[in-house]
Amino acid sequence: MLFDFLKRKRKSAKLATERLHVILAHERGMARLPFFDDLKSDLIKVLSKYTDTKDTLNISVSHRDGYDFIEINVPITGNNSK
């Protein structure tokens, strides 16, 4: 394909930097919030009492402007509200 050629030109050092930024933001969050895994499983318990979103919910930690954020995304669709 024509676009494969363009893709290949993307420099691997830049890709490495981007991948590290993403994974380290996640790992640093985990290190700062050691209770995160327990919190996550409790949240799933509570949320699945009211919704069917167990497999689709997304709970993550991020760090912005000097604060940690716990981000919870619960997709609610018509047929999964209990």
Next chain:
Amino acid sequence: MGKIYTITSGKGGVGKSTTTANLALGMAIAGKKVVAIDLDIGLRNLDMILGLENRIVYNIIDLLEGRAKLNSALIRDKRGDNLKLLAASQTNSKEDLSKEKFLDLLKLLKEQFDFVFIDSPAGIETGFSNAFAGAEGVIIVATPEISSIRDADRVVGILEANGKHNISLIVNRIKPEMVKKGEMMSQDDILQILAIDLLGIVPDDPKMIEYTNKGEPAVLDKISVTANAYINITRRLMGEDVPQLELKPKSFLRKLFERL
């Protein structure tokens, strides 16, 4: 009073012992009294890199357990009086080192030497906390590879959680040709990710294997760029303000010249 620096990394094989050997010897050449301690108990290596393996009679465990006196455990460098090596034990395990006794030893060494360099074991398992417990500064060695940087970040996190904030970075084995082509992360990329101070950069040097083969660290090969890189770092540790090396890709002529 002397200063204690621990050289560490998250990932193994990134050049901790080589860095320790070169910084310690570089300091000694500059006239400082230095002791290098190999704390990688069970996996002793600093002795061979320094070419001192035949001189070892006693090791750090012998010393801490009272089987050897300080003067007989400190191995004199064959190139001069300024550098002493305290070897790791090959037969013990990392748990055999008593932290209290080790910290007492460091206090004593600080009175007798200008610089103490501790070559720490890799990783964050047993022995790691001993290695930085008494240190004023921690030097992290990382190569421009994702696994090395990810592990370095873990170590920085653990050190900071333990109240160590004087952490600096040596980026080891940089290949300027690859950085220029965008095929290798630059020191700036790495610093931006790790957010710690840069102590120095060391180029990838094909002659490194020869230096280790002979037991004569790079810093002795004074005209080499690598020796310069290490000397710059020792000067920074002595408080001098030395600009960072500018590593340029080698020209075709230079490559040709080096082959002759």
